[in-house]
Amino acid sequence: MEDIKIKIIIPFPTNRAAQIAYDVLRIDPEPKRNHIKKEYVLDDNILSVEFCGDIAKNVRTALTNFYESLILCVETQDQFGPPLSEEYNYY
Amino acid sequence: MVITLGFEGSANKIGVGIIRDGKVLANVRKTYVTPPGFGFLPKETAEHHREKILGILKEALEVSKVEIKDIDVICYTKGPGMAPPLLTVAIAARTIAQVWNKPILGVNHCIGHIEMGRLITKAKNPTVLYVSGGNTQVIAYSNRKYRIFGETIDIAVGNCLDRFARIIKISNDPSPGYNIEQLAKKGTKYYPLPYSVKGMDISFSGILSEIEKKALPHKANKNRKKKVEDEELPSHEDLCFSLQETIFAMLVEITERAMAHCGSHEVLIVGGVGCNERLQEMMGIMCKERNAKLFATDERFCIDNGIMIAHAGWEMFTTGTRMKWDEATITQRYRTDDVEVTWDVASDE
Numbered sequence: 001m002e003d004i005k006i007k008i009i010i011p012f013p014t015n016r017a018a019q020i021a022y023d024v025l026r027i028d029p030e031p032k033r034n035h036i037k038k039e040y041v042l043d044d045n046i047l048s049v050e051f052c053g054d055i056a057k058n059v060r061t062a063l064t065n066f067y068e069s070l071i072l073c074v075e076t077q078d079q080f081g082p083p084l085s086e087e088y089n090y091y
Numbered sequence: 092m093v094i095t096l097g098f099e100g101s102a103n104k105i106g107v108g109i110i111r112d113g114k115v116l117a118n119v120r121k122t123y124v125t126p127p128g129f130g131f132l133p134k135e136t137a138e139h140h141r142e143k144i145l146g147i148l149k150e151a152l153e154v155s156k157v158e159i160k161d162i163d164v165i166c167y168t169k170g171p172g173m174a175p176p177l178l179t180v181a182i183a184a185r186t187i188a189q190v191w192n193k194p195i196l197g198v199n200h201c202i203g204h205i206e207m208g209r210l211i212t213k214a215k216n217p218t219v220l221y222v223s224g225g226n227t228q229v230i231a232y233s234n235r236k237y238r239i240f241g242e243t244i245d246i247a248v249g250n251c252l253d254r255f256a257r258i259i260k261i262s263n264d265p266s267p268g269y270n271i272e273q274l275a276k277k278g279t280k281y282y283p284l285p286y287s288v289k290g291m292d293i294s295f296s297g298i299l300s301e302i303e304k305k306a307l308p309h310k311a312n313k314n315r316k317k318k319v320e321d322e323e324l325p326s327h328e329d330l331c332f333s334l335q336e337t338i339f340a341m342l343v344e345i346t347e348r349a350m351a352h353c354g355s356h357e358v359l360i361v362g363g364v365g366c367n368e369r370l371q372e373m374m375g376i377m378c379k380e381r382n383a384k385l386f387a388t389d390e391r392f393c394i395d396n397g398i399m400i401a402h403a404g405w406e407m408f409t410t411g412t413r414m415k416w417d418e419a420t421i422t423q424r425y426r427t428d429d430v431e432v433t434w435d436v437a438s439d440e
Contacts, residue, residue, distance in 0.1 A: 024185040027417050028178065069182045072141050076186040079145050084159075085192040091415045 004059045007050045010070070016083050018045045023088065024073050025049075025066070036062045093163045093409055096151075096187075097401025098144070100180035101172025101200050102224060103131040105140045107151040108397030109162075110405055113210055116155035118391060118398045119147045128260040130253060137175035144183050151397065159191055166404025169197030170425035172225065177421040185419055195419045196412065198403045200395075201226060201427040205237060206406055207399035208361040209436075212386035216437035218355040220346045220374070221427075223362030223395075224249035227293065227342075228427060229349045232436045236428050240349040241291030248338055249364045251295035255334060258303050259327050266394070271331045272367050278332025282325055288341050291348060295338060302334055339370045343377050356383040366393040406434040 012018035022042040030036045036059060037052040049066065053059040077083075092112060099106045106120035123139040125131050152159075167184035170177060181197075188195040205219050219230040219237070227243040246254075249268060256267030261274070284301055287294040303310075305325055346358060358378055360371065371387045378385040392398065410433040 020186060020189040023189060023416065024182060027185075027420055028181075029420070068137075068141065069178065072144075072179065072182050073186045076145060076183050077190060079149075080187060081190050083190045083192070088189055088416070089192055090188075090194040091413055 003054050004056055005050060005052050006059060006063060007048060008063075009046060009048045012045045012047065014082075015045045016086055017077055017081070018042060018047045020077060020083060021070065021073050022047050025069055028069075030062060034058045034062060038062065038066075093405060094157055094161050095164050095166055095401045095405040095408060096162050097198070097203075097397045097399070097404055098165075098167040098180045098184045099200070099203070099395050099397045099400045100140045100144070100176045101168045101170070102176065102395060103136050103139075104395040105143050105147060105176075105180070106395060106397035107144075107147045108399070108401040109151055109155040109157060110398055110401040111157075112405070113402070115398055116157060117151040118396055119151045119154065120394070120396050121147060122265065124264045127262050128257050129263075130257060133173045133175040136173065137179045140176050140179045144180065148183075148187070162191070162193060164194045164196050164404060164408045165191070166196045166198050166400050166408075168200050168203070168400055169420070170422040171200055172423065174421065174423050177423070181419065181421045188419075194413065195416070196404045196408055196414050197419055197421075198400045198407065199425050199427065199430045200400075201228070201230075202237065202430050203399035203403040204361040205230065205359070205427075206403040207392055207396075208359045208386065208388060210402055211388045211392050212359060214357050214359045214384075214386040216355070217357035217359035217386060218346060218350045218353060219359045219361060220342060220365070221362045222248050222342065222360065222364035222370070224253055224364075226362060227295075229291065229345050230427060231349055231353045231355065232432070235432050237430070237432065239426070239428055240352070241293065241345045244289065244292045244294050245296040246299070248295055248342065249362070251299050251338065252334070252364065254299055255302060255306075255330075259306055259330070261327070266363070268364055268367060271335065272369060274328045275331040275335045275369065278326070278328040278330070280325070280329040280332075281336060282329060282333040284333055284337045286337060286341060288344055291345055293341050293345060298334070298337060302330060306330055335367070335369055339367075339373050342370065343373050346374065347377050347381070350381065350383060356381070357386065358383060359386040361388070361393065363394045366390045410434045
């Protein structure tokens, strides 16, 4: 049962900025007890994330946590960017 | 020449350090200080770190005068610690690694303390006492691992001190442990407390309950007929003194036993509680009796900092440790003996 679905679509100024946010945010697994399915899709400069779950409270928590991480990632890019390379070259 | 940048933020300290082959270039830190009577909670701590981390990074870069192109690897604390603050730091570290196109390396917090301590004090192969707000371990190196000889079976020694500071509502600025230490200097009367060494392990939660009863008898015994007058209450100074003497004696005992077992003649104290001068003094007396040498650092390096992560990362990186991008996550549980030591600590027999 995954009744509740939220999809957020975030446009970035460049493809690389979206790529960075995608790579930075996608690797953390959701806590197991949260029972949330999270799916990241990257399409050029658009990052979209879909949250699915059956308990509204958990979906909201997952969403809030995601926003906090996203904002930090974007601020970091703003203050220390623009990216020095078009792609990430390590492992 | 290898330059590493380290982010630390597993508890209420947030720090960035930059190091070049053992030379400290920058060590910037901020502490999330809560009002008296209150501890730091994961969510609020993470919020504090989110606010400060980028400013601290900028300051560290300015102080160090390194150019971004000269930095070789970005290190961050992978664990152990509180999840929200760890995650905050990991997100910033990952973004920086991507923006600057640098490799990333997750470091074990405990290993960070040990390697930092060895670097600063030049201890070669010490028996390590790691005492902080979240950890209490006696550690010795053997066969590519830092082995845990003894540890707390409930709360950490620093947690016991922090919580006692909250019970008697003393200031958390600069740290509860520091303020307890200052009060204890004025204490003269020793109140007996439970002494709970269990083999090589130790326990602090019972001591905390006992001292809470002594500090707040009204709360502990509501039905008591005879009202306790304020004059009868033990002074905070005496309680702090009694608490420190008891728990530090326990720590010295297990450290001494680990030394005897390993035939070690060096002790290194690391972690936030390690900057307590009374603990250093007591350990020093034991070391003198055993003809051993004591190594300790001051608050710049004892208390969590970015340099320890940068330096442990440096040791790992220069001996070939690499981390895949998808492994650059965090973990709340990450034991000291989970880490394979790839660098030279002592010649293995």
